[in-house]
Amino acid sequence: MTALRDATFDFALDAALEATEPAEVCGRGRDDVRLLVTDRGTAATTHRRFADLPHLLRPGDLLVVNNSGTLPAAVWMDRLVVHFSTANADGAWLVELRERAGATHRPYSGGQPGEWLPLPGGATLELVRRHTGRLWVARLNVSVSIYLEQHGKPIRYSYVDRDWPLQTYQTVFATEPGSAEMPSAARPFTADTVTGLVSRGIGVAPITLHTGVASPEIGEPPYPERFSVPEYTARAVNAAHAAGGRVIAVGTTVVRALESAHSGRGVVTARRGVTDHIVTPDGGVHTVDGILTGLHEPRSTHLAMLSAFADSSALAEAYHAAIDHRYLWHEFGDVHLIA
Structure with a gap:
């Protein structure tokens, strides 16, 4: 109610x-x-x-x-979803890691500074440091804009029942x-x-x-x-x-x-x-x-x-x-x- x-x-x-x-x-x-x-x-x-x-x-x-x-800012992996958030002046990005839960996702508390995450298409995301409890400063080893065009999709939360x-x-x-x-x-x-x-x-x-x-x-x-x-x-x-x-x-x-x-x-x-x-x-x-x-x-x-x-x-x-x-x-x- x-x-x-x-x-x-x-x-x-x-x-x-x-x-x-x-x-x-x-x-x-x-x-x-x-x-x-x-x-x-x-x-x-x-x-x-x-x-x-x-x-x-x-x-x-x-x-x-x-x-x-x-942007098509969400990248889905086997266990995780990466949400690309904000570009920093030095080329790094703020990203959010979320854990897959069926067709949707939930907050993910894991990750370590210096960890490398393999992404679809052969790209790699390096977790540099935590920015907040929810966000990481991270670096992708290829152009983020080009990569998202090829492998990203719009961010979708659980109340939306399918991809658009x-x-x-x-x-x-x-x-x-x-x-x-x-x-x-x-x-x-x-x-x-x-x-x-x-x-x-x-x-x-x-x-x-x-x-x-x-x-x-x-x-x-x-x-x-x-x-x-x-x-x-x-x-x-x-x-x-x-x-x-x-x-x-x-x-x-x-x-x-x-x-x-x-x-x-x-x-x-x-x-x-x-x-x-x-x-x-x-x-x-x-x-x-x-x-x-x-x-x-x-x-x-x-x-x-x-x-x-x-x-x-x-x-x-x-x-x-x-x-x-x-x-x-x-x-x-x-x-x-x-x-």
Whole structure:
């Protein structure tokens, strides 16, 4: 049974509310998912369809999207699965080792510094050192990008009941490959959605933030990720605010990138590099006025980020509504607009 116990978002998620397949499998479009709408001013919640989005925003608003493309970042071995997460500047990668459990996998606590793991296709992965309790710094003896193209597949967790092609995990905005997992808030967008937005005077501008591997088992702070906020987008954000428009982030990755490019003077500047910034209610949000995001798991840091947009009691009520109305969680699920 699903129960939302308090405003700290410590709730149990009913497996029946986990989206197991993309909407288009049933002959629907990507945009045929539900949209939970929370008004920041009144805390009122309404229920819409994602295709309604252009009519829920105002002319002069700006949507900022993540154009990072998803890598086939999972490599399956006889006993283990390696998830390639984040590239380091020196050519090493952060990777997660997981133990195979039938058609899925679970955390693996083994491995030793200096250990060599033989991978399919004759490649070898050297475990250099632990980065966290879950992640390793590791080196592959061939080009990671070429190797993943040949031997990788998209990361899949147990709630998804089969493998889907890589294109299933790409958003309409994906132009810069580099994410271990899809920036999934943008998955419901289609070319028609974008056309509808632009025709109503709503802008769309990109950032790039390459997402690392999340953990479905534990809540943990995000670790450093590569990002870029281009000059065009910085100008568009500042111009929207100067004209009285709202800036809506499509996904938590966009919030992290824009907050990492905040100048401290109320404006966004072009910036690129690696960010370790973590958005919290205490630190607040300075660059965006709303967010379009998925429904997040209990006790996750993403929920803490959302508390920077709306107070905990309003979010708790919104999640009560999502549970009561049988919204679907995860990357193929429904979405939530807070604005």
